[in-house]
Amino acid sequence: DQQVKQNSPSLSVQEGRISILNCDYTNSMFDYFLWYKKYPAEGPTFLISISSIKDKNEDGRFTVFLNKSAKHLSLHIVPSQPGDSAVYFCAARSFGNEKLTFGTGTRLTIIP
Amino acid sequence: DTGVSQDPRHKITKRGQNVTFRCDPISEHNRLYWYRQTLGQGPEFLTYFQNEAQLEKSRLLSDRFSAERPKGSFSTLEIQRTEQGDSAMYLCASSLLTRDLNGYTFGSGTRLTVV
Numbered sequence: 001d002q003q004v005k006q007n008s009p010s011l012s013v014q015e016g017r018i019s020i021l022n023c024d025y026t027n028s029m030f031d032y033f034l035w036y037k038k039y040p041a042e043g044p045t046f047l048i049s050i051s052s053i054k055d056k057n058e059d060g061r062f063t064v065f066l067n068k069s070a071k072h073l074s075l076h077i078v079p080s081q082p083g084d085s086a087v088y089f090c091a092a093r094s095f096g097n098e099k100l101t102f103g104t105g106t107r108l109t110i111i112p
Numbered sequence: 113d114t115g116v117s118q119d120p121r122h123k124i125t126k127r128g129q130n131v132t133f134r135c136d137p138i139s140e141h142n143r144l145y146w147y148r149q150t151l152g153q154g155p156e157f158l159t160y161f162q163n164e165a166q167l168e169k170s171r172l173l174s175d176r177f178s179a180e181r182p183k184g185s186f187s188t189l190e191i192q193r194t195e196q197g198d199s200a201m202y203l204c205a206s207s208l209l210t211r212d213l214n215g216y217t218f219g220s221g222t223r224l225t226v227v
Contacts, residue, residue, distance in 0.1 A: 004154070034215045043116070043203055043218030044155065089154050091215075098143065098168065100216070102154030 003027045004092050006103035014111050019077040021106050023090030026071065030092040034100070035064060035075045038087045047088075048075070077108075085110045114138075116219035118204050124225045125194055132190045133222045137206030144187050145216060146179055147203040148172065155203055161187060194226045 005024045013019045023033075031052040036044035050057040050064045050073065057064050063076045077084055090103040117136040125131050137144045142163050147155035158177070159169045163184035173179075176194075181187040191198055201223050205216035 006154075036215070036218075041220065043205070043220045045218070046215035049215060091154070098145070098160050099157040099170075100147075100155075102156070104152065104154050 001026075002104070003030075004090055004101050004103040006088075006090055006106050008106050009104070010107040010109070012109045012111055013080045015082060016079045019075075019080045019084065019108055019110070021075040021077075021088050021090075021108065023073045023075075023103055024071055025073075025092050027092070027094065027101070028071070029094040030101075031095050032093050033064070033066060033073050034091045034093075035062075036089045036091060036102075038089060038105070044089055080108075080110045082110050082112055084108060116204055116206050116217050118202075118219040118222050120222055121220065122223045122225075124227060127194055127196060127226055129194055130190065130192045131194055131224060132188055133202055133204075133224075135187045135189070135204030135219060137186070137204070138208075138217055139185075141206035141208045141217070142184070143207045144181055145205040145207075146187070146189055147205065147218075149201040149203060149221070150199075158189075191224075194224075196226045199224055199226045 034049040035047040037047045038044045048059050048062045050066050066073045087105045087107050089105045091100040119134045145160040146158040149155045159179050161181040176192045179189045201221040203221045205218040207216045
């Protein structure tokens, strides 16, 4: 049962344009969502998070949007840079639960 | 702060052998987590510790798997009688606070290949 889904395995975006990565979830108990970035041969690195009491969180070039009614969140990167090329994982957890549930990841390639 | 260290980085073992991995978390972090990532999948939760107490175990953690954190510092994950299906990246992470807003800090992982 895949509770967190990233339906796009890969995405290519021109440098300088906006990258939009999507994530859907099915568990209505999830109340905290995170995005991680992963380079080859490294562990995932925390990027940005959002609580379910918010619908938007911004940090520099990265913005995460949460639509609770649709059980959907998205990560916007603008402008996209070559160093953003990596695999991006969406993750979620529910209140009182330490466990993170990850999606399968989206490989983002920024084309110079 | 040297981050989360995992040793070894790579391990190749024959089916049926036992393997042990080590994780050294960030020193002040009291929570330590183990995840497993297979090809094309996201990390899957295995278990976590608060100090030396193992507080939750996934059903993915069969009786061939055991994890310890004897002094509340480093942790070991042992797999007995390895099977080819155990081939994966084993990730360790640590955090200081419950619901750390910055998420966990992951190590670079141990890649296990069972031949």
